[in-house]
Amino acid sequence: xxxxxxxxxxxxxxxxxxxxxxxxxxxxxxxxxxxxxxxxxxxxxxxxxxxxxxxxxxxxxxxxxxxxxxxxxxxxxxxxxxxxxxxxxxxxxxxxxxxxxxxxxxxxxxxxxxxxxxxxxxxxxxxxxxxxxxxxxxxxxxxxxxxxxxxxxxxxxxxxxxxxxxxxxxxxxxxxxxxxxxxxxxxxxxxxxxxxxxxxxxxxxxxxxxxxxxxxxxxxxxxxxxxxxxxxxxxxxxxxxxxxxxxxxxxxxxxxxxxxxxxxxxxxxxxxxxxxxxxxxxxxxxxxxxxxxxxxxxxxxxxxxxxxxxxxxxxxxxxxx
Numbered sequence: 001x002x003x004x005x006x007x008x009x010x011x012x013x014x015x016x017x018x019x020x021x022x023x024x025x026x027x028x029x030x031x032x033x034x035x036x037x038x039x040x041x042x043x044x045x046x047x048x049x050x051x052x053x054x055x056x057x058x059x060x061x062x063x064x065x066x067x068x069x070x071x072x073x074x075x076x077x078x079x080x081x082x083x084x085x086x087x088x089x090x091x092x093x094x095x096x097x098x099x100x101x102x103x104x105x106x107x108x109x110x111x112x113x114x115x116x117x118x119x120x121x122x123x124x125x126x127x128x129x130x131x132x133x134x135x136x137x138x139x140x141x142x143x144x145x146x147x148x149x150x151x152x153x154x155x156x157x158x159x160x161x162x163x164x165x166x167x168x169x170x171x172x173x174x175x176x177x178x179x180x181x182x183x184x185x186x187x188x189x190x191x192x193x194x195x196x197x198x199x200x201x202x203x204x205x206x207x208x209x210x211x212x213x214x215x216x217x218x219x220x221x222x223x224x225x226x227x228x229x230x231x232x233x234x235x236x237x238x239x240x241x242x243x244x245x246x247x248x249x250x251x252x253x254x255x256x257x258x259x260x261x262x263x264x265x266x267x268x269x270x271x272x273x274x275x276x277x278x279x280x281x282x283x284x285x286x287x288x289x290x291x292x293x294x295x296x297x298x299x300x301x302x303x304x305x306x307x308x309x310x311x312x313x314x315x316x317x318x319x320x321x
Contacts, residue, residue: 003095004155004208006249010099011159012166012219021166029107031307036103039246040096041073043296047250048072051090054258081143089291092253094147102151102156106292109157114164119303121157126152128209131229132202144209158212162220172223178226185221186229189214240289247296248288255287256280 014036021027052058068088073078075083078097086094109117128151135141145151171180192214200210232238241248265276284312 003152004211005218007098007102007152007155008159008162008215008219010102010210011156011161012163012223014103015110015160015163016166018106018110019163021069031311032107033103034307035081035304037100038300038307039176039296040100040302041301043250044075044090044093044096044246045073046291046295047090048093050251051254054254057149057172059091062171078147078149081139081148083140083143086147090254092249098147098149098152101207102153104111105156106151109160114161115253117157117161121161124154124157125209127151128154142235155208157221162223164217166220166223173224173297175226175227175228178221178224178230181224182227182229185214187209187219188217236274241285244285244288244292244296247291248284251291252280252284252286255283259283 018027018032021031057064065084068077068085071080071085072089072093075093075097078094078101080086086097109120112120128145131144131151135196136144189211191209221227222233224230225234232289233242259276259280261277263272263276266272
């Protein structure tokens with residue numbers, strides 16, 4: 001469910017950012033890919049190395065399947081329908097393997113008119129529904145519906161279409177309308193959670209397709225930043241948490257797993273569980289902000305700066321020759 005909103009939001013933000021970059025000057029597809037890769041790979045490699053160190057993988061490195069490691073390093077592992085690959089090492093990295101695929105696909109999708117994006121979206125959704133009705137026996141359903149980058153692409157396309165709607169209208173909601181939109185979208189999510197928890201047994205529907213309308217409405221409602229909740233989220237500390245969210249996502253599973261080894265919370269003891277939750281959330285926030293400020297942001301700026309400098313040098317050389 002959380003991955004779904006992440007992908008829809010990603011499609012929206014990537015489209016928004018690409019549009020703004022193009023408005024502000026020459027910004028091509030190579031620029032786009034360099035900027036996105038400079039965001040993904042440094043933190044991915046850092047957390048991969050952290051996993052190898054903290055879980056003692058380096059002590060028995062000869063036993064690590066080379067293809068598993070290589071596919072993980074280059075973020076190709078979500079395409080391999082075996083859990084030891086797509087959940088290998090820092091298991092949450094499967095989702096950014098999909099994200100890298102979306103970035104490559106975006107370079108082609110962004111050129112399509114909205115009607116063709118809708119047609120592509122419908123084609124993939126029909127394939128998903130057909131596979132739900134008659135699931136292939138040779139593939140894991142968990143991989144096919146939840147991990148498979150092709151079947152996750154509709155989430156990203158929906159985000160792109162929402163961004164196009166955002167840019168195509170001059171709609172500027174008042175605070176009252178903004179509050180209604182935000183509260184309605186949250187209420188829709190609550191209703192969706194209730195229905196899916198009590199009346200839907202198919203896990204593939206419960207955690208993905210069924211939540212698309214609610215998640216899309218949340219992304220759209222909060223995109224206008226006009227309601228009270230949006231303004232709360234605009235507080236500097238909340239903005240910092242948002243900026244560090246990628247580092248948080250990439251480090252949180254490692255922290256939870258190590259804390260579970262060290263604290264061994266008793267599932268029947270509420271105090272033990274609450275202490276475990278408090279410690280892991282606090283550590284995840286502290287480490288994610290530290291990684292963002294001390295590692296992710298500086299390296300991102302360095303890579304982008306080097307690319308822009310090299311690009312300007314090429315343009316200058318070409319104009320002089």
